Each structure stands twice: as structure tokens, then as C-alpha cells.
Amino acid sequence: MNKKPVRPPFVLLIIGAALIVIGQLLNPVGGVFIPKETLETDIFLLGVPFLTIFIAILLAFIFFIATLAQILNYKVSRRVYGIVETAILTGIALGIIGMFQPWVLAAYSYGFTVLLVSTLAFIVWSHIVPQGVHHKSDLGAVSVSEFESKAKDAP
Numbered sequence: 001m002n003k004k005p006v007r008p009p010f011v012l013l014i015i016g017a018a019l020i021v022i023g024q025l026l027n028p029v030g031g032v033f034i035p036k037e038t039l040e041t042d043i044f045l046l047g048v049p050f051l052t053i054f055i056a057i058l059l060a061f062i063f064f065i066a067t068l069a070q071i072l073n074y075k076v077s078r079r080v081y082g083i084v085e086t087a088i089l090t091g092i093a094l095g096i097i098g099m100f101q102p103w104v105l106a107a108y109s110y111g112f113t114v115l116l117v118s119t120l121a122f123i124v125w126s127h128i129v130p131q132g133v134h135h136k137s138d139l140g141a142v143s144v145s146e147f148e149s150k151a152k153d154a155p
Contacts, residue, residue, distance in 0.1 A: 023052030091118030
């Protein structure tokens with residue numbers, strides 16, 4: 001059965017770009033329709049530009065994960081997958097140790113950066129399926145009568 005290649009979800013990038021434009025235009029345009037005092041004191045209105053940009057960044061990250069998964073799924077060997085996963089988990093452990101050790105202040109900054117990058121890498125890497133792994137949906141349907149007939153034929 002030939003499967004059609006799945007296209008990357010470009011709609012996420014389009015929505016993200018629209019959200020960034022909305023977030024950037026909200027302050028100048030909002031000042032025309034909403035009194036300046038309200039804009040300066042209303043927490044929700046102050047937070048909308050941040051939220052739109054934050055959601056746009058999340059959508060871009062989701063697009064990146066989906067595209068990378070489409071490219072690498074079932075193409076990475078289990079050995080390489082395990083090595084990369086171990087390296088990422090080691091980075092998470094080193095980042096935590098760097099952040100919570102009380103002796104070197106510079107290690108705190110590096111620890112935070114290593115932990116952040118390793119956590120994001122783990123989120124991405126956990127969406128990649130190595131070679132030889134099959135999902136239940138890939139196995140197809142099995143009827144009970146077919147299973148019973150094969151069980152009767154077995155010695």
C-alpha cells in the first residue's frame with residue numbers, strides 16, 4: 001500500500017506569523033480605540049502582545065517537531081537513537097547538578113542553559129521513532145476467526 005507523503009503543517013507557521021502581526025499591532029491600533037489609561041492599567045491588555053508572541057513561538061516549535069519527525073521517523077537506527085537519548089538525558093542531569101550546586105555561580109548559568117537546551121532536545125527527540133519499531137496501527141487488523149483457524153492448525 002503506497003502512502004502519500006505527508007506535507008509539513010505549514011498552517012502552523014501562517015497562524016504564528018498572523019499572531020505576531022496581531023501582537024505587534026495591538027498597542028498602536030489599540031491606542032486608537034481604547035483610552036490610554038485603560039491600556040496602561042489593564043493587565044489583560046498588557047499581556048495580550050506577550051501571549052500572541054508566545055503562542056506563535058510554540059506553534060513554530062510544534063512545526064519544527066512535526067517536520068523533523070516526518071524526516072527522521074523509521075530512518076534512525078536504534079543504536080544511534082539510544083546514544084542520542086543517553087546524551088540528552090546526561091545533559092539534563094548535568095544541567096540540574098549545575099543549577100543546584102552551591103559552590104560556583106558561573107555553573108548556575110551554564111546549568112540553566114544546558115538544562116533548557118537538553119529539555120527542548122528531549123521533547124523533540126521523543127517524537128522520533130527509530131527503525132524497527134512498529135505501532136499497533138501499523139500491524140493491521142486481525143480477525144478472530146483467522147486467529148482461531150491458525151491456532152487449530154498449530155501442533
